């Protein structure tokens with residue numbers, strides 16, 4: 556049995572889908588299993604990474620677990636709690652979804668969000684694998700409304716390049732690590748095959764869609780106001796501002812060969828992701 560947390564999300568849902576397609580026994584944790592739309596044969600468990608008892612109950616009888624536990628600056632302890640719950644429940648192998656740049660002091664507070672969970676995994680005595688993906692290609696789904704309306708989408712990252720990674724590749728690496736003990740003790744930094752700035756991603760998307768994808772660069776003040784207007788705490792907004800600065804200054808201009816090393820094939824390009832998701836940007 557493999558327990559997947561974050562099972563209805565970007566990475567977790569694809570981990571569930573890929574494991575189920577391979578005939579693995581999967582249990583999917585969700586706050587609302589009725590809305591989870593799980594593949595046939597996947598067992599649903601109700602719970603939440605901030606509710607330790609629910610996580611421990613869901614992990615009972617599982618041999619491996621995929622851990623998604625950080626959604627903001629206040630989740631460090633809950634993320635660590637996922638690792639502890641796995642150990643308590645007798646899980647043997649864990650794969651933790653972390654983030655590129657974790658522990659890099661130049662990333663400021665943002666670089667600490669996954670640190671506790673990573674340290675807990677390394678110290679757990681379990682077979683552990685840490686996945687540190689770069690920016691997901693799917694983040695550009697936040698441009699859908701603007702693209703449909705023909706208005707500029709906001710860009711918080713300036714011309715800073717990132718090794719944009721296809722979430723399907725992240726999920727495929729997670730599945731490999733969940734199934735194969737040879738990935739134990741490894742920390743993989745997962746990127747696409749090239750680095751791209753937001754304007755370069757917009758140009759690729761425009762080419763795929765056959766219409767312009769304009770961006771509107773936000774000043775730091777505009778950026779902060781948008782984050783506050785979205786209801787984020789000062790602490791949260793500070794973290795995202797620090798990350799945006801780091802990216803703008805070229806700190807995340809990084810490509811690795813880790814996807815190729817694990818999967819034995821090149822990482823997917825942003826263009827491939829855009830071609831496969833073009834329908835999401837089509838007018839209603």
Ligand SMILES: NC(=O)c1ccc[n+]([C@@H]2O[C@H](COP(=O)([O-])OP(=O)(O)OC[C@H]3O[C@@H](n4cnc5c(N)ncnc54)[C@H](OP(=O)(O)O)[C@@H]3O)[C@@H](O)[C@H]2O)c1
Nearest residue numbers: 561563564565566567585586625626653654688689690691
């Ligand atoms: N986006 C990126 O570019 C990027 C890059 C590197 C690393 N990461 C890391 O990837 C992780 C997120 O992975 P993901 O995108 O697959 O997750 P996600 O889609 O945002 O969320 C996964 C699931 O977790 C539950 N969830 C979402 N927000 C929550 C919240 N605020 N509190 C509690 N539960 C919540 C939801 O499930 P239910 O409603 O079913 O419970 C959701 O379907 C984060 O830890 C992030 O640091 C992201």
